[in-house]
Amino acid sequence: MRNRLAILTALIACALPHVASAHPHIFVESRLEVIGGPDGNVQELRNVWRFDEVFSSSVLLDFDKNTDLKLDEHELAELGETMRTSLADYHYFTTLTMNGATVGVTKPDVIHVTFKDGQILVFFVVKPDKPMPLKGRLTFGIYDPTMYTAIDFPTDKDLVAEGPAFAKCQHKVVRPDPDEVLSQNSSTLTDAFFNDPTGTDMSKMFATRLEMTC
Template sequence: MKKSTYLMAALILLAPAAAMAHPHIFVEARLEVVAAPDGSVQELRNVWRFDEVFSSSVVMDFDKNTDLKLEPNELAEVGKTVRESLSDYDYYMNLTIDGKNVTVQKPDIIHVDYKEGQLLMFFAVKPSEKMPLKGKLTFGVYDPTLYTSIDFPTDKELGTVGDGFKNCKNDVLRPDADQVISQNKQSLTDAFFNDPTGTDMSKLFATRLEVSC
């Protein structure tokens, strides 16, 4: 069995319907939305810190020399694997401008580190189309299957960078799960039975940054 089996299985999200019940991987995240000089979104900078259980599993799969740590070349292999496996899921990015969904480009590289028993990933993605800083824009990070729980511990972990945002208002939205379920009970039920491996309905539960310019 190849060393990347566990990581690929988890991050490619080839999970059964039961994944909708509760997450199996836990991530503490940070997201910075960077403005370009021309008054559009330049890139989104991500920092992900994985839980210790998942992190230890990655060490077991990628530790070629069995020294219970990840060398630079092994960390690079983890980043390469994740860069390929999450491309079909837009790297969990959820971007909209005036309600229109915007996908992202593949990151040039995903940097990986391993500190104090936890795996960390650092990477930046760019919108696949121009996103002018006008109207209402939203930025979030979520797993459509709910297999991975991505949490922003405080509102400070969601922010903007650059003068292009100086005339914009930022709000961090943390939906109440019970309220979301109550308001969308029928559509959530239909979505699950039509596609139990994941739907866009899960973004209703995701923490996101809303920017009004």
């Protein structure tokens, strides 16, 4: 079977040449929990993604190797591993900053996948790739820099900070308007960003994010 919508291509390889003309083909409802550790650093980020039914049905066709119209344990594990490998170059769509500087994330140990009520559900944990103390201004967001996947947080309560370490932090959820961002930053967005947004770190301006001051 031709893997026409393998995660390798569908989720990350379809970056369009110009951001202004890009539009999403995959839709995800997301939840992000930012966990503060007892040492005063960000411990981990817990992600839950629910993919739209159209994309989910296509994935079912591609990964249902025994054609029984469901995804068994082994097929789900293969899908999760494909995503874990494919999304590494895109930092798992995770956008972190610490006092304005971008912070990377580590590769998750595993991406858990289930198929429920006709939709793909994905669960995984990433960690900052360096210590991220709860000091100053921090941001946490999920965003596809190719704009091929639209990642939405249905409510502000789906972007949360957990743990007593955040007790002294003030936070808010920011939902940027892409047209406003482009208009307000047209003089600073470079040609490199418009030609290949994945090659820059400017996509953080477009991400729905949790902003925190500690």
